[in-house]
Amino acid sequence: MxxxxxxxxxxxxxxxxxxxxxxxxxxxxLIALIAGVVIFxxxxxxxxxxxxxxxxxxRRAQVNTLFLATILKIVAVAYIxxxxxxxxxxxxxxxxxxxxxxxxxxxxxxxxxxxxxxxIETVLRLIP
Amino acid sequence: xxxxxxxxxxxxxxxxxxxxxxxxxRQVGRDDWAHWVTIVGFxxxxxxxxxxxxxxxxxxxxxxxxx
Numbered sequence: 001m002x003x004x005x006x007x008x009x010x011x012x013x014x015x016x017x018x019x020x021x022x023x024x025x026x027x028x029x030l031i032a033l034i035a036g037v038v039i040f041x042x043x044x045x046x047x048x049x050x051x052x053x054x055x056x057x058x059r060r061a062q063v064n065t066l067f068l069a070t071i072l073k074i075v076a077v078a079y080i081x082x083x084x085x086x087x088x089x090x091x092x093x094x095x096x097x098x099x100x101x102x103x104x105x106x107x108x109x110x111x112x113x114x115x116x117x118x119x120i121e122t123v124l125r126l127i128p
Numbered sequence: 129x130x131x132x133x134x135x136x137x138x139x140x141x142x143x144x145x146x147x148x149x150x151x152x153x154r155q156v157g158r159d160d161w162a163h164w165v166t167i168v169g170f171x172x173x174x175x176x177x178x179x180x181x182x183x184x185x186x187x188x189x190x191x192x193x194x195x
Contacts, residue, residue, distance in 0.1 A: 009136070012136060019144075020143045020144065020147070023143070024143045024147050024166075027139060027142070027146075027169075027173065030139055030143075030173050030177050031136060031140060033177055033180075033181070034131055034136055034139060034176075035136060037131050037180045037183075037184045038133065040184060041130050041187070048191055051192070072193055073193070073194060075192060076188050076191075076192035079188070080185075080188060
C-alpha cells in the first residue's frame with residue numbers, strides 16, 4: 001500500500017516546509033519541489049501498470065495507436081504543467097503560474113490538432 | 129537518480145544551517161559573508177533539485193511514450 005508512503009512524505013514535507021518558511025522561504029520552495037518529485041517516483045510503477053492496461057484495451061478495441069500516443073502525451077503535458085504551476089503559485093508567483101498554464105494549454109491544443117483533423121474528416125464523410 | 133525521503137531532510141538541514149550561519153554572521157557584522165553563505169547554500173540545493181527534475185522529466189518521457 002503506497003498511500004501510507006505518500007501521505008507520510010507529504011506530511012513530513014509540509015512540516016519541514018513550515019519549519020523553514022519563516023527563515024528561508026526559498027528553501028521551502030525547494031522542499032515542495034522535491035516532495036512533488038518523490039511522490040511522483042512512488043506512483044511511477046502504478047502509472048506504468050495503468051498505461052499498460054489502457055494500451056491493451058486500445059489494442060483489443062483496435063483504436064488507432066496515433067490517438068492513444070497523443071492522449072498519453074497530453075496527459076503528461078497536463079501533469080507537468082500543473083505541477084510547475086502549482087509550485088509557482090505556492091511560491092507566491094501567480095502570474096508565472098498563469099503563464100505556465102497558458103503554455104501547457106497551447107501545447108496540448110497543438111498536440112490535439114491531428115485528432116481534431118480526423119474528427120473533422122469523419123464528420124465531413126458523414127455529411128452527404 | 130531517484131530522490132528518496134532523506135533528500136527532504138537534507139534540504140531542510142541545509143536550509144536551517146544556512147539560516148543559522150546567516151544570522152550569526154550578521155550578528156558579528158559580516159553582512160557580505162552572510163549573503164554569500166545564503167547564495168552558496170541555495171545554489172547547492174538548486175543543483176540537487178535540478179538533477180532530480182531532470183530524472184523526473186526523463187521518466188515522464190519514458191512512461192508516457194514521448195519518443
